Amino acid sequence: MFESIKQSAKFKQFQHQAHQLVQRGFDQHVKLAVTGLSRSGKTAFITALVQHLTEQANSQNLPFFSVVQQHRMVAAKAVPQSALDIPTFPYRDGLNALLQGQWPESTERINTLRLAIKYRSGGGLRAQFSENHTLIVDLIDYPGEWLMDLPMLDMDYSTWSKQQLQLLSQAPRVTQAEEFLSELEQFDASAPVDEQQLAKLARQYQALLVHFKHDLKLSVLQPGRMLMPGDLAGAPILAFFPLPEVIDAPENSGYFHLKKRYQAYVKDVVQHFYQQHFCHFDRQIILVDLLSSLEQGAEVFAEQNQAINQLLSYFSYGKSNFIKRLFAPKIDKLLFAATKSDHLSAEHHKDLALLLDDIVAHAKNNLVFDGIKIETMAMSSVASTKAVQVMQDGEKLNCISGKEMKSQHQMTFLPAQPPMRVLSATEWPKHGFNFPSFYPDLTADKKIRHVRIDHVLEFLLGDKLR
Ligand SMILES: Nc1nc2c(ncn2[C@@H]2O[C@H](COP(=O)(O)OP(=O)(O)OP(=O)(O)O)[C@@H](O)[C@H]2O)c(=O)[nH]1
Ligand SMILES: [Mg+2]
Structure with a gap:
């Protein structure tokens, strides 16, 4: 039966x-x-x-x-x-x-x-x-x-660290990252692990990522779950940051611990997410x-x-x-x-x-x-x-109109023309571009x-x- x-x-x-x-x-x-x-x-x-x-x-x-x-x-x-x-x-x-x-x-x-x-x-x-x-x-x-965590799948801790430290030491990140970088210089990564120090530096690194996201609107911000932890908020697997390589780091060293956390993050979080949802x-x-x-x-x-x-x-x-x-x-x-x-x-x-x-x-x-x-x-x-036409000095201008987000007001605006191809540094307009954002219009x-x-x-x- x-x-x-x-x-x-x-x-x-x-x-x-x-x-x-x-x-x-x-x-x-x-x-x-x-x-x-x-x-x-x-x-x-x-x-x-x-x-x-x-x-x-x-x-x-x-x-x-x-x-x-x-x-x-x-x-x-x-x-x-x-x-x-x-x-x-x-x-x-x-x-x-x-x-x-x-x-x-x-x-x-x-x-x-x-x-x-x-x-x-x-x-x-x-x-x-x-x-x-x-x-x-x-x-x-x-x-x-x-x-943006997916590229981490192809990097070990030392490669990832190298890449991140290079990003941190150049524009546009370097101004905000200076303090964190000088703290890293003081940090002895081969000494026996000091959990509190690791946690402090991880918090500092996280604060930098938040700043890069909200104020600089940058794309390469790893690990992504430091910004959007989902169910991992507060978990040690998220408490890592880049470090200059220490070859043959002892097992009780700070470097060794961070390397382990990085490896666990890539395998258990990034790879899991990729295999479950991105194939x-x-x-x-x-x-x-x-x-x-x-x-x-x-x-x-x-x-x-x-x-x-x-x-x-x-x-x-x-x-x-x-x-x-x-x-x-x-x-x-x-x-x-x-x-x-x-x-x-x-x-x-x-x-x-x-x-x-x-x-x-x-x-x-x-x-x-x-x-x-x-x-x-x-x-x-x-x-x-909505598209609106505005007459100015006898010329018809193709404008847009909507409730603008910064001013919270209804606004009519003549949008700039975006470039038709990627501009070189010398071609980039002196005053940059300005494209205001609007609320949904029904x-x-x-x-x-x-x-x-x-x-x-x-x-x-x-x-x-x-
Ligand atoms: N004008 C315009 N703005 C849009 C449109 N879609 C999104 N936006 C703007 O872009 C913002 C982000 O849109 P979301 O759909 O939340 O973007 P997302 O990719 O889901 O973002 P995350 O969830 O943070 O990854 C919105 O809050 C709007 O300000 C659109 O079709 N037209
Ligand atoms: Mg979304």
Whole structure:
């Protein structure tokens, strides 16, 4: 009896797995990687995507999303996710914030959302099987800070330390890092460990990272969980910092302890996060906030560009045919999206896309060679401004208008033109760039607006909904 129950459970499990494989084979399942550094707009994008697919999926709102434009979309809704140990993406909280003219909170923990899109097939083999079909889309959202830990996977403690100490000793970090660096000089890392001293220096290093994030808006801030600890707040695994190498450090030394903590962090935290959540994607959107980094100046801009290119090496790209898809899906379509395009006038959206294209040109060339479909777009998940024309001295100026965040006032603004390619140090404008930020701006009937999210959806999902 017991044996037959066990066998039937096994059969059910087998049936379930077989069903999952067949579903994959028929492309009814897409795992979409929403990738972006901290504050690049991941949470706003996922919230907007769900809202536009569930409650605003009409051909007026999404004219370039063919399944909607051809009236084949039946409905979409969030359905129970498969991972039971991860919180569900707080879509309602994000949406309520947007509907009240606020931005969603910064993400503190990983969360996930499974969306089911029911549609009628436009013809072909699929239409022979049944009238309605369902495409499952899996998304995860996470603090952007965690993404920048991925390069640590390829570094041991001494390499990482060397890299961080070099960053700390040059602009733009060096002014704030001087005190910490001189304390490190006093610190005898080969002496027997002094826990209190380690904790003090780790706190100092953490304070520096916080400063680099909030005031300098830098991208390479490791370890990321020192900024967004999730469940690790206060754990010793987070209490490490870079040190000049000590060869053959004794086992009871400070250096030895920090090296152990670093190794544990990379293995138990970074690798775990990567293996659990960053493998097996089918499609990817990389969100890049170029306007904020342009505002911060040439150094921050360059660091962001380097970080984006470096991150690409942690995802698997390649064409996945029917058989390969069953076992190891790979990203076959990649979209580089320059976000917050609504901070520009429409005539300059193309310049923003060209700039992003220039930044990723090298990586793009290699991926296109390997058969990956790639596009670059300027878009805005949630529009925060309206286009207005202002007459000045007989000239028509294309301006934007919205509630500006710093002044908290409604403002009309003539946005600067972003560069169409990466500028050299001598080409960088003397007074830099200025792109003010705005609160979300709704339609008269309290709906969110977007710029080109329908193009994004068509590129990422259109072929799966035919
Ligand atoms: N104008 C405009 N601003 C946006 C848009 N999306 C995001 N923003 C701005 O960027 C900020 C960050 O957006 P989030 O969606 O929270 O970014 P995130 O990538 O989830 O950030 P973390 O959770 O910190 O990693 C928001 O608070 C807005 O100020 C957009 O589509 N248009
Ligand atoms: Mg977020």
